[in-house]
Amino acid sequence: MGRAIEGLNQELASIASGTTQRLDCNSENIEQGLARLVLSLIELLRKLLERQAIRRMEGGSLHDSQIEEMGLALMKLEQKIRELAEHFGLRPEDLNLDLGPLGNLWTDEKK
Amino acid sequence: MPVIPYCILLDDCSPNVPVTGVGDSHIQRLSEGGLLALYSELEKRNISPNTLQSAALQFHRVVQTVFEHVAVVPFRFPTWLTPPELIQHLQQESPRYKAFLTSHANYVQMEARLASVASGLPTNATTGTAHLRARAAESHRLRNIADTLKNLLASEVIEWRERGTQEGLRVYALVDRRSITGFRERLSKREHDINVRWSGPWPATEFLESPRRSDPERRTEKDRA
Missing domain, CATH: 3.30.70 (Alpha-Beta Plaits)
Structure with a gap:
């Protein structure tokens, strides 16, 4: 129960911050706002690419060297996104943009 | 004045609706295309980061009270619409929502x-x-x-x-x-x-x-x- 309440509080805090800070590109924090937008899109692409790479790896359509190469590239990309996000004072959850009534940027389609 | 909609249900059901909702505002009803929308008229400034948590709980209480007995399509909190936008939404989504609320009534x-x-x-x-x-x-x-x-x-x-x-x-x-x-x-x-x-x-x-x-x-x- 405690974890559920904590989770709800986090979501509310996220909504609260979203009402005033969602891509708030004013003159003082335009760098952070733009970084958030760009890094969110790159992170979305990284997740999609990683999923596709896993599918192909498990489907047997990649050689060992290709698996290693793709895995390494995705691992480095993830590290770089994390470093850049930290540099701009962004948390990992900040890269999942709140798109209002549409929900968040990154969530899977219904299965 | 903008409105904050709570949920949509079939017009012909008899919901148990609380009198007040977010910010102790009066809950109003709008019928359109066989659907009933519950909403409150509210100024956006009435919900701030400081009051958001209590407003969210009030919103949730309204939806849950209605949902206890009938199927609803809830809105995401906080969704702000103008009255014409709410009417348009009901008109546009009427076939889809009515089919869903009927087939998923229980x-x-x-x-x-x-x-x-x-x-x-x-x-x-x-x-x-x-x-x-x-x-x-x-x-x-x-x-x-x-x-x-x-x-x-x-x-x-x-x-x-x-x-x-x-x-x-x-x-x-x-x-x-x-x-x-x-x-x-x-x-x-x-x-x-x-x-x-x-x-x-x-x-x-x-x-x-x-x-x-x-x-x-x-x-x-x-x-x-």
Whole structure:
């Protein structure tokens, strides 16, 4: 129960911050706002690419060297996104943009 | 004045509606196209980051009170519309919402959040192959938990839906209101897992089909625009 309440509080805090800070590109924090937008899109692409790479790896359509190469590239990309996000004072959850009534940027389609 | 809509239900049902909602505002009703929308007129400045939590709880209380007895399509909190936008929404979505509310009149949704052990964390892998294999293994672990839950609860559940999230996986079960007790009893037989968090019953919105892009009516509207 405690974890559920904590989770709800986090979501509310996220909504609260979203009402005033969602891509708030004013003159003082335009760098952070733009970084958030760009890094969110790159992170979305990284997740999609990683999923596709896993599918192909498990489907047997990649050689060992290709698996290693793709895995390494995705691992480095993830590290770089994390470093850049930290540099701009962004948390990992900040890269999942709140798109209002549409929900968040990154969530899977219904299965 | 903008309105904050709570939920939509079939116009011909007799809901139990609280008198007041968000910010102690009066709850009003709007009938359109066989649907009934519940909403409050509210100035946006009445909801600030400081009052958001209490407003969200008031919003949730209204939706839950109505949902206790009838099926609803809830709005996401906070959604702001003008009265003409609310009317237009009801007109546009009337066929889809009416079909859903009629076919799912007695159904609710139970939700499980399956947390990824390494949620949002980089793998400790030192090679690219190990990185991909670690991610694949975590995905399979969540898949196995979801399948185990589905097998355990199969007799009580009408349909399942899933969504991958940043934290892991969310699993939604469509359950008849009369089966909620049986569902919980079956669930209680399972060993407690701190990485699986159940909640519900909620309105069965995950089972509301998305609007079809090729819908001829919509295409006509678009063409007119």
